[in-house]
Amino acid sequence: MDKFIVSARKYRPQTFDTVVGQGHITTTLKNAIKNQQLAHAFLFCGPRGVGKTTCARILAKTINCERATPEGEACNECHSCQSFNDGISMNIHELDAASNNSVDDIRTLVEQVRFAPQAGRYKVYIIDEVHMLSSSAFNAFLKTLEEPPPYAIFILATTEKHKILPTILSRCQIFDFKRITPNDTVEHLQDICKKEEINAEKAALHLIAQKSEGCMRDALSIMDKIVSFTNGVVSYHNTLEHLNILDADYYFKLMLCMQQQDLGGAMLLYDDIDRKGFEGDMVLNGFAEFLRNLLVCKDEKVANLLQVVESFKDRYIATSKQVSVAYLISALNILNETELNYKGARNKRLHVELALIKLTYLQQAVDLASGSDGLSKKKLIDEAKPVAFRNLNPIVESKTGKSPAGAAQKPGGDTAPPTAQPKPTGNQEAKLIIETKEAGNAQRPVAQQPATTGQPSTLPKVPPVGATNQPKPETTVGKVGSLNSIKKQFIGKPIESAGAAIPLSEMRLHEAWQQFAQQLKDNKNPANQSFLMANLIIKDHQNFEVQTNNNLEQKFIEGERRILSEYLQQVFNNRQLMFVITVSESAVLILEPTEKPATLKEKYQHIIDHYPLVKELRDRLKLEVDN
Known part of the structure; x- marks a missing residue:
């Protein structure tokens, strides 16, 4: 049985052309190799699993290749390439800075740099996770990094560029690696599936690419797990189940329920x-x-x-x-x-x-x-309307140079003599005042209304807005309008009062005070206790004093002053009812006397008073009593 090798190692790129998604970096490195313009220090930075260490190894392999291609790639056939592929090359040194981050480790590395390569042209030092080096190690590495021997090349790799000292960054040629796009990841996974004869759906590979978030190593690891889980068949539904991803079909169904405002369907x-x-x-x-x-x-x-x-x-x-x-x-x-x-x-x-x-x-x-339904959240503003001004009759001077009061203009421009008006008395005077004010206020702006002097107005009636200057026959007071006709019904009738104020009494005040405190208690207001502890003192028929025991109770009652004032004014039907809140001067905290603990000498004296032999024993042993 062959030993299993994970896809991330088995299909690791060996040339620049096989690196996925980093064309801007591989092209630059190949051109530098062809033109022999290699820097002495490189810094490869970027997210995890995007090819930083891989590109560093390919670069180290290519610059020592004995028969490099015209495109700047390694031949993979010479002795140097073969030794590199087998992991026995003496010209490439890898250092894990995460576990070798001390000053002694860097000094050991610097001592090795002094020795020239036995075979090949360059000795390449790859320091991975270089941001883990301590500040002392960075400082010990500075001089060598700035002026290394001509055969030494340093390649630093890190995922956290911001943790590296600026003095190190200024001595390196920096290459920023980017995340691998989902399309590039899918294409690379498809090539591997063809070589491994794995039946994989493209939709499943898209899910893997999205889950990896631009990290090729994670994508290959996920695919290896799914292949083991599904026995060589990578389907869309198996991938959803293995990666614990919710199918997008659920979101489409949720969206449909929300468009139809189907709350029950969305909840189910x-x-x-x-x-x-x-x-x-x-x-x-x-x-x-x-x-x-x-x-x-x-x-x-x-x-x-x-x-x-x-x-x-x-x-x-x-x-x-x-x-x-x-x-x-x-x-x-x-x-x-x-x-x-x-x-x-x-x-x-x-x-x-x-x-x-x-x-x-x-x-x-x-x-x-x-506003699709004719409604709008914003308040609509009515169109501006012109202000209704009175049409004033022109005043024509008489032969004496003054216009007589109460004179009216004739159509020909002459001034008509004022007519004698009988002086109204009683209800007629009040009626005339009301109707004159009504007619004047309705047909003139506020700035032109005359001030009330308490005397009946003798000004003539003003014609309505838009009327011509033609004189009109005098009309009686009873034809002013429907509003005045309603007022006629109440002229001469006594005005009903709003109710007499209830005088303050100790019993009624305490009763209202207790009711207000009970409302606070029902509302779980902590000020309730302060109201119950307060003392009420009536000063006069509309003033009283609230005495509290301390400042804390005073603040609690002050917090409810506005609501309390409105409540009491409504209970006593008196808008002039006032009260003040004070702290009682007699409320002094009385401290209970406490016994003072006895000292050691007092305890000793009490003992020898009852047991004299204790004093004799002390004298014989020459003991002393502590203070």
């Missing part, structure tokens, strides 16, 4: 998902990604950002046409807020169900905001 669907063992935060995150894909499908310019299984692309595009952008953005906000608060929720299932309820009826809120 989530119950089915929950029974399969999927956590609520996974459902929220997956549905948010689903809505993001629908939003991407809305614009053809960003359609290439849609990274889903090929068989679902048409379904995504068709669903996106049925959903508005406003709904998608609002739904993403709800899901994001729900996912952030998921960990703090006690009932996590209810937390997710509440989000589903909001999403189910979200379309109504979107329609209301957009």
Whole structure:
């Protein structure tokens, strides 16, 4: 039985052309080798599993190849290439900085650099996870890294570039590796499946590529597990089950329920998902990604950002046409807020169900905001209307230079002599004042209304807005309007008072005070106890004093002052009722006297008073009593 080798090692690239997804780096390295412009130090940085160490080994192998191709690739046939493939090359040294990060390890490396290679042109030192080196080790490595021998080349690899000292970065040629795209990962997995004769569906490989998140090593490890799990058949459903991924078909069904506002269907669907063992935060995150894909499908310019299984692309595009952008953005906000608060929720299932309820009826809120049903969230402003000003009659001066009071203009421009008006008395005077004010206020702006002087107005009636300057026959007071006709019914009748104020009494005040305290107690308000402990002192018929025992009780009552004042004013039918809250000066804390503990000398004196022999024993032994 042959020894099993995982795909990540078995199919590790041996030449630059076989490196997946890093063409910008492999092309640069090949050109540098062909033009003999190699730097003395390289820094390969990027995410895990994207080919940093692999490219470092290929570079070390290629620069020592005896018969390199014109394209800058190793021949894989010479002695140097064969020894490298067998792992016995003396010109390549790999150091794991995670376990060899001390100053002594770097000093040992520096001492080895002094020796020239026995075979080949270069000695290559590959230091993996270089960010794990200590600051002292970095400083010990600086001089050698800056001016190494002409035959020494250093290749540093790291996943955390920000942890490396700037003095190291300035001495290296930096290459940034990028994540491998899902399409490149799928193509590479298909090539391996053909070589291994594995029956794999492309949709399943897409899921593996999405799960790996741009890491080829993870993708190969996942595929090896699924092949072992399914006995050589990599199908879409088996991959979903093995990777514990919720099928996108569930999200399409959820979206359909929300479009139809079918809350029952959405709740039953989530119950089915929950029974399969999927956590609520996974459902929220997956549905948010689903809505993001629908939003991407809305614009053809960003359609290439849609990274889903090929068989679902048409379904995504068709669903996106049925959903508005406003709904998608609002739904993403709800899901994001729900996912952030998921960990703090006690009932996590209810937390997710509440989000589903909001999403189910979200379309109504979107329609209301957009005004599709004739409604709008914003308040509509009525059209501006012109201000109604009075039409004033022009005043014509008389021969004496003044216009007589009460004169009216004739059509010919002459001034008519004022007519004698009998002075109204009694109810007629009040009636005339009311009607004159009504007519004047309705037909003039506020700035032109005359101030009330308490005297009956003798101004003539003002014609309504839009009327001509033609004189009108005098009308009686009874023809002013329907509002005045209603007022006629109440002229001369006594005005009913709002009710007399109830005088303050100690019994009634305490009764109202206790009722208010009971309301606070029913509402579980902690101020209730302060109200019960307070003392009420009546000052006069509309003022009283509230005495408290301490500042804390005073603050509690002050916090309820507004509500208490309104309550008492309503009970006593007196809007002038006032009260003050003070702290009683007689409320002094009385401390109970406590006994002082006896000292050691006092205890000793008490003992020898009852037992004199104890003193004799002390004197014989020459003992002393502690203070």
